[in-house]
Amino acid sequence: MYLLRLSPLLLLLAATACKKIISAETMHPVQEITTAPSSFQGRIIDKSRQPLSNATVFCSGQSTTTDEDGNFVFSNVMVDTNAAVISIKKTGYLDGIRTLMAHAYGHQYLEIMLAPKDLTTSFSGTAVGNVGFTGVNIVFSPNQIYNSANQVYKGTVSVSVDYIYPSDPTLATRMAGDLRGIDNNGHQVGLIPYGQVAVDLKDTSNVALHPDGEHLVNITMNIPGAYRASAPAQIGLYYLDTISGYWKQETLGYKQGTNYTGNIRQGTRWLFATTYAQVTLDANIFQESGVPVANLLTTIATKIDFIPSFTYTNAAGHLTGNVAANQPLILTLTDQCGHLVFQKELGPYTANSIIDTLKTDNLTLCNP
Template sequence: MKLLRLSQLLLFPILVITIWACSKNNSSELSASSTRETDKILTSIQGRVLNEQLQPVQGAIVGCGGKTAVTDANGNFLMEQVKVLPDAAQVSITKDQYLNGIRTLAVNTNSLHYVQVILQPREAAATFSAASGGNIDLPGGKLTIQPNSVLMKDNSSYKGIVDINFKFTNPESEHFEDMMPGDLRGIDDKKKQRGLQSFGIVTLNFTGQNGEVLHLDSKLPVGLLMNIPGSLQGSAPAQIALWSFNTASGYWEQQGFASKQGNAYIAMVKSTGFWHFAVPYDVVALKATILDQHNHPIPNMQMSIVSKIDFIPVYSYTDAGGRFTGKVASNSQLILSLINPCGQIFYHQEIGPYSTDATIEPFTVPLPGSSTLMIDGIANNCSDQPVMGKINILVDGLSYATDINKGYFKMTFMRCNASAANVTFSAMDTATHINTITTLKANNGTITPSLVVCKP
């Protein structure tokens, strides 16, 4: 997270609330090795895919739990009842001309979770001859490649010109949480789950001149140099743990260490993919529920939990029930913040410290009326009977799904402006499979739409 955003927390006093916690077993002893089908749960995931200019990416293929969806014109997607591991639900995104995106979520059973992913463009940062190798300067880093160290899919040697797809993801970037692969958790060399304090992530891919997907010969490792962001150089340790992302488990896994030389880290890597320079720290599991001033859950809300002393962050979104589920730094005073769609912190409070896994009591957050649209609606069929079903609500390009229960549905949108918005309701009656679309104009505040879900 950008230090400018974190510095907002220092502009006014921190609200300190004492919260009682229920102790459980310490989750820091959990390993990522368990991928048994019996451990998996059913949940649903919705979200949005954007490019680096924060414009929606249409037609991206989103995968999770063996199911796929395609993003719409606003970059939105929804996948219901996917079977995933609760501690490591993986959402993958592919789209031509973009590097693959992947995000790891901690999820709840039979809930609806939200995620936002920013895709980075697939473009050659440099080229080199596979036969001769070389020292290649790149934006944010450098590669030292041995001759004849690049292989084709069948592990035969590739001798031609190689395009290097190299992306440095800066943890100080304003949208780091939406660009990073996985999340900020890893499995260390002792098979223990740890939190990760990031000093930078490198995405490294090789492509042949005819579009061939290439990889490294593991017997001929590549020297990888990553420039340390200026604001982190003073706190960067002399030696740092090196992590590669395991797309099978959804976790970062430690692959030794990198050494600091000047204002850069240098490591030897044996594969392409995602590489993370990060300091591990101990974690515990935390669950929290966030309610608005009307005692309703606040869904799909971006939040961060940072350690008070050194600002080590954890990122997430609340689920449909207003719940946060994740891992946070153990034995640390923490600051929980809520972030509106404009990227501004509008609420924070101090919590913790926690030495063991904890579930904290629900707490209330007053939403600002001037920028909040609360929807408290009714949906009936042609016989004026209440509908049981699903509804998608689109406001300002954001689409959120929720249930219609006995004819009633609720949803909350925080907005970046006070002007009237077009609100589009796509409601489905699960008994008849009839879907109707209704659009109306609404100002911020509370609206009570009454929808009719039936054939004209």
């Protein structure tokens, strides 16, 4: 069986020489909220793919704690099946938040990687907060940081930062939200990331703080070298809406030398991205032996540009997710040790589509 010699997440890096923006002509308005019960099983891991125990996981007002293997379960929680939101907290790590399409009255699997608080600094809430690390710089205004009572916080603001460059091999499990956004025209679009940053702000008692939503936050991110030639002069600047789970465009970022820079008011997770049109794909994946291909990361990338979307199969081998419209695609499966185990060409799809049964070889999968 022939496999791409790149991990699904490194497909982005291979594509930088020919990256382009896919036509947005078939972009569609945001889907109406469809609320239904759904169940979730997942695993919380660190950057070394080791399980994180005793992490607190939240979904639709419910919470649970991961076991010694990093596993968690939610049963029959009411969610927006277009964009279910799961968030995680653990001491020593930045807060995680993931958005996914869910199966109504069904089950969904996912893995979420938490970033350690390696990049930290602090500033006074009454002064300019200039937060700079390799690849990213963020500037807060004086008296811009609020506490949970929405009052100006004048004490020391502790800052933790996680910057993810576009071809980072941990993108699928470490990113906030997913690669779906709402543009300024109210359309749901796929996002091609040029850089993502997460910021946690805490007071001296380790209680969460947030920008006031009125003053501007200036964000500058370095454009990785392989991306610079194709990087457009202006680009969407998005914040993650933690209620809806979607990235939302607030403004534009502008190319200045080897950086993108822009000003934004909302959120603490930010993304520079271009867009492309998507459709929804449902599929059932089984091995030749008839065994479902269960709980595997599924990357469905465009064949020409390798622009990816990510989802997971569930225990029954079923997946649902958004993929690029009108483009030939490559589906790859990655096991829980990060090994690429299968690939197949699909599409193109001009509308929402269902693949009744997709067969793989009999796979040899690792046990992490």
